[in-house]
Amino acid sequence: MTTRPDTLDAALIRFRSIFGELAKGAGERDLSGEHPYELVQELADAGFGKLRVPREYGGFDVDLPTLFALLAEAGQADANVPQIWRGHFTTTEILRLETDSEVRGYWLTTVAGGAVFGNAQSEPADRVAGLDSGGGWGTITTRVRRSDAGERVVSGTKFYSTGSRFADYIRAAVVDGDGHREFVVLPARHQGVEHVDDWDGVGQRQTGSGTTIFTDVPVESNGEIGRYTESLRGLDSFVQIVHLANLVGIARSVLAETIDIVRNRTRTSRHALTQDAVADPDVLSVVGTLYSRALTAETLLGHAARRLDEAHATGDEAVYSDAYIQASAAQVAVIDAVLAASSDAFNAGGSSTARRRAHLDRHWRNARTLASHNPVIYKPRVIGDYYVSGNAPVSGYYADRPSAANAADQSERVQL
Template identity: 75%
Template sequence: MTIAHPHTPAPAADAGQPATLDEALVRIRLILAELAEGAGERDLSGEHPYELVQRLADAGFGRLRVPREFGGFDVDLPTLVGLLAEAGEADSNVTQIWRGHFTTTEILRREADPDVRRTWLAKVVEGAVFGNAQSEPSAQVAALESGDGWGPLTTTVRRTETGERLVSGSKFYSTGARFADYIRAAVSDGEGGRTFVVIPARHPGVVHIDDWDGIGQRQTGSGTTIFTDVPVEDHGEVGREVEALRGLDSFVQIVHLANLVGIARSVVAETIDVVRARTRTSRHALAQEATADPDVLAVIGDLHVRRRTAEALLAHAAAQLEAAYASGTEEAYVDAYVETSAAQRGVIEAVLDAATRAFDAGGSSTARAGVHLDRHWRNARTLASHNPVVYKPRVIGDYLVNAHGPVSGYYAGRTGRTQS
């Protein structure tokens, strides 16, 4: 097990924030092309894309959803989702690394405290990256007992004699934290509830342990993070009011769906490359060349259908949540959650099927590690295990038949702050 203090990225080759969205998109897409080129080898070697993640920040990637009044690009949700799918196509680790950052940005867009909002959105515009630290390994059994899916938080904040607030505790699934400048951590609020605080990711009291041993998404930094007397930043309590958290369950799932769509696109593109490169076919094939084999071509056609299915479901879910943001009604947020859940079920089925069927387009050589085709199934399967899809058909059915709307997990345990 390797224990490492926060990584300090190398200076960016293209430092300096872009002035316009068009300029940012050019730079972002050039960096995504670099990420795509090395994604397969990084999966084998375990190398983390620190420098390229930092270059994305320098190119304005983190500013995409920041309102214009704070210097951001203020893109709508469908536009953001489309760019996250592009990132997932390049390297699905990258979209997940940034998931905590964009979740924090969504909270800040609706933050009630103007000083908190202004402070952190300004940091994001300057290129700061947020990581995530919510789940705790000690809460797994207790979460089942609590009924809210979270369990008690053992990460606490203590106040010193001078009034400084210090965070101590341990987190797991701390995705993106080792790439970040700041971490949004879930802590006990001292009243039996939960709150989010912002702490510096590179403080000496923050230790990142690279112990994520999942079958996929291996370069997301989703391991253990230990906090020992880490100070809460000024204006560091975010999302205290429920209004800032509305729609967040749907948003975080849609980020995963965008990532899965990116994987589906990679599956199609890389499988086509495999077919074009084949020099022989099976004895039962109807053609001597794979590019003329009707059965192989049908596999590619099926993969394309799965990709288009996933893309359509993602677009629908993103549009529903964007409409909920515009409406602001609880009914609209519930509808968005239900439609996101439906998309989750359909996207996962389509992408996992595509990632499995892809091997039918090639011979046994496609199973070799150097072809890198297996990483798509592993990454998709790992993403599909978040916010378990097994419960979603029942949630959808209960809403459609009985009008029982799902309750947001982000509202649970927030003392004195009820859903409006």
């Protein structure tokens, strides 16, 4: 068995070696539909999942700019990888802010030991027809109840359950008998969990983002997490910035592959000023534009990550609101830059780059799929409303969530 790295520096060497292996087969996996199970597990074994776990629990405790920079590296290797890990790192963020010290310590120690979390939050609209899917959670029909034996069990169907096929545990959004929503932790490999590989998106095809069916799956010990708003601060921004990191990775990969295409091109066009592709000013202009768009995306990623880190440092709700706005503004510009880059790259290579074996099309498909999450069309209005009228963005994750202080106050009233 391979020894796990003890230091971040040693882990980084392992991560980057695995990224290299992921990059080698990314294009072929996109065509074949093969999932990178073994390489994702290798990342877990190398300590990738404990990047944000505090040192007191055995983690590397990196800051957010470092985490997102590494996710961008992973996205450059294979754009499916950051998406696979998105649910895991989102859960780690919830646990870092968890108000229950026993729950926080139990799960962060478990993650530091190598456990990987998947996500099962959203449900498909066609299964909840006629119901409004508001907020950050969407409509939830998956329920938690007491079994005849007295244990809490979960039954229901999820979609967009990204990463769950690769995971040891699943963070699932459920409702109880009173209709209150909560997150619970479920064992990913329990006999009552069925992973259906039916994700049919045009991109991000190897993320396992299909259906997960739960049938009387028991909630884990210490399995109620993120019960209070304090545990969910900044979560909207965090999940969006993961996508931005992935888009940055795609932009880098587009640039690198286009440069290789130009260097290996043996002809240009009869309209070209030269038949030497590496000296063709129009082709070189395409590459220069791709670099500018990648740089734009990288710069905005760093800006959004630093602002969310500042919000965590202050704990100020106004700073969290501003971090959301900065992430939203970055989302608008990064999506525009990366979609344009992944389309314009074809201009540098001619018709041969449109062939399936060139794999260049996967970048646009992956970027387009990522851009469809957390719809960007609403963000300019939210940003404008914030700056013109001072209206702070509303977090969907806060719905039905009391603050820890309010919960404690209510508990004292009940006791009185």
